[in-house]
Amino acid sequence: MEKKQIAFTYELYTNSEELTPQDQNLLNQARRVTEQAYAPYSQFHVGAAALLANGELITGTNQENAAYPVTICAERVLLGIAAMLHPDTPIETLAISFSSEHRDAAHPISPCGMCRQALLEYEGRMQQPIRIILSGQSGQVYIIETAKQLLPFAFTSSELKD
Numbered sequence: 001m002e003k004k005q006i007a008f009t010y011e012l013y014t015n016s017e018e019l020t021p022q023d024q025n026l027l028n029q030a031r032r033v034t035e036q037a038y039a040p041y042s043q044f045h046v047g048a049a050a051l052l053a054n055g056e057l058i059t060g061t062n063q064e065n066a067a068y069p070v071t072i073c074a075e076r077v078l079l080g081i082a083a084m085l086h087p088d089t090p091i092e093t094l095a096i097s098f099s100s101e102h103r104d105a106a107h108p109i110s111p112c113g114m115c116r117q118a119l120l121e122y123e124g125r126m127q128q129p130i131r132i133i134l135s136g137q138s139g140q141v142y143i144i145e146t147a148k149q150l151l152p153f154a155f156t157s158s159e160l161k162d
């Protein structure tokens with residue numbers, strides 16, 4: 001028997017002023033777009049903003065539904081928009097933020113399991129890592145090098161190839 005370990009490194013910033021101007025801009029877009037989320041049931045407004053390899057910037061927000069499981073997270077809304085509007089253009093960096101009238105939003109949130117799986121597929125499809133910036137409306141910022149790190153032992157398309 002052998003014991004194995006999986007670990008990854010991420011960057012931690014005290015606040016967004018420590019980021020490069022380009023990353024600050026992207027995070028500010030994610031923070032701002034939370035206002036456009038459709039989240040009448042949770043009042044948890046999530047915003048995602050992506051910088052694409054062609055320099056375009058796109059955004060997405062969570063879209064809830066009275067039949068709760070029908071809800072789509074901001075991250076997967078954004079991936080659908082990216083795939084449709086800019087096919088074959090990799091996502092270089094994705095910023096994710098949130099806001100809520102009822103909760104403190106001064107800490108980062110991290111994508112749910114379903115979005116991690118979707119982000120991993122997009123990376124594989126575009127053959128380029130997606131850098132991820134996580135932060136609330138203020139406070140600490142995490143930067144993760146690739147979506148792959150968020151989903152160790154992932155099930156991928158390689159299993160389905162002949």
Ligand SMILES: O=c1ccn([C@H]2C[C@H](O)[C@@H](CO)O2)c(=O)[nH]1
Pocket residue numbers: 039042044045046061062063064071072073074075109110111112115
């Ligand atoms: O990373 C996340 C986590 C949650 N949500 C949404 C789903 C739901 O609308 C609300 C509460 O779970 O937040 C996202 O969009 N992205």
Ligand SMILES: [Zn+2]
Pocket residue numbers: 073074075076111112113114115116
């Ligand atoms: Zn999700």
